Amino acid sequence: MYDRIVVVTRRTRLDELVARFNTVGQARFYIEHAAGGAGNFAEYQEEHDVYERAVALVHRATDVGLPRHVIDRDLVPTYTFGERDVVVAVGQDGLVANVAKYSLERPLIGVNPDPERFDGILLPFLAENCAPAIAAAIEERANIKRVTLAEALLTDGVHYGFNARGDEFGSFDFVVLDVDDADAEANARVEIAEDVEFVESAACEFKHEMIHAE
Numbered sequence: 001m002y003d004r005i006v007v008v009t010r011r012t013r014l015d016e017l018v019a020r021f022n023t024v025g026q027a028r029f030y031i032e033h034a035a036g037g038a039g040n041f042a043e044y045q046e047e048h049d050v051y052e053r054a055v056a057l058v059h060r061a062t063d064v065g066l067p068r069h070v071i072d073r074d075l076v077p078t079y080t081f082g083e084r085d086v087v088v089a090v091g092q093d094g095l096v097a098n099v100a101k102y103s104l105e106r107p108l109i110g111v112n113p114d115p116e117r118f119d120g121i122l123l124p125f126l127a128e129n130c131a132p133a134i135a136a137a138i139e140e141r142a143n144i145k146r147v148t149l150a151e152a153l154l155t156d157g158v159h160y161g162f163n164a165r166g167d168e169f170g171s172f173d174f175v176v177l178d179v180d181d182a183d184a185e186a187n188a189r190v191e192i193a194e195d196v197e198f199v200e201s202a203a204c205e206f207k208h209e210m211i212h213a214e
Contacts, residue, residue, distance in 0.1 A: 002107070002138045003084045005062045008099050009055055010073045010091045014048040047117065051090075054113030054127035058090050061131035064138065076102050086137045088130070096122040107137040107144060 011019070017027035031039035062068050071079055073091070076099055081087070087103045089096045089110050096110040111130050112123035125133050136142035 001140060002086045003066060004082055004086070005064075005066055005068045005134070005138070006079075006081065006085050006087045006103075007055075007058060007062055007068065007070045008073055008076060008087065008089045008091070008095065009070065010095055012044075012048040012051050014044045017044070047114065050114045050117075054111070055090055057127035058088060058111055058130060061127075061134050062088060064135065066138065073098065081106055086134065088134060090127070092118050093120065093122040107142060109133055109137060 014024075014027060017030060018024055021027045021030055027044075028041045031041045031044055033039070059070075073095055079102070081103050083106075085103070085106045087099060087106050087108045089099045089108065090113050091111075093110075096108065100108055109125060109130060110120070110123040111125050111127055112118055112120035113127055115126060133142060137144075
């Protein structure tokens with residue numbers, strides 16, 4: 001059984017502007033007067049409110065009597081994940097991919113806070129239904145899909161995987177629930193040298209799977 005939950009959040013666009021201009025009023029003034037007055041503050045506010053509601057639901061779902069750390073995505077590269085952590089990322093696909101580089105083989109649950117705005121290829125759960133997945137992951141009965149995050153293929157056939165710190169690794173554990181197949185073109189393939197290819201795995205590696213209690 002896992003013994004700690006780490007929830008990773010991100011700042012909304014409104015949060016970023018308030019941090020820049022100090023107050024909501026100043027942020028609103030900037031939005032409504034930027035780009036020739038074409039900015040829509042209500043859109044920023046709605047996006048922010050939806051995200052905050054989703055985070056509140058995730059907080060409720062992770063209130064299971066275990067220690068819980070809530071961190072901003074900016075702290076992830078320097079955060080020390082424990083061996084028995086379950087990680088919950090609340091945000092866009094990019095947040096999940098970024099967290100995966102550092103959480104590695106710990107169970108990672110991607111939560112889509114705003115399905116009307118985000119397709120959520122790596123976000124199989126909504127905030128209102130993530131509680132069973134979190135409970136199953138903690139109790140080690142979740143349906144886990146092990147996914148290779150990245151690999152380097154040499155001409156001699158040797159494969160290597162690396163995270164952002166340069167540590168060698170093979171994969172990360174992703175809790176999945178009926179993830180739609182993605183276009184194979186989503187794979188990113190970048191030539192590093194003549195004899196090395198760096199391949200970032202994309203959502204097409206995920207299969208249709210359902211989380212369930214065994």
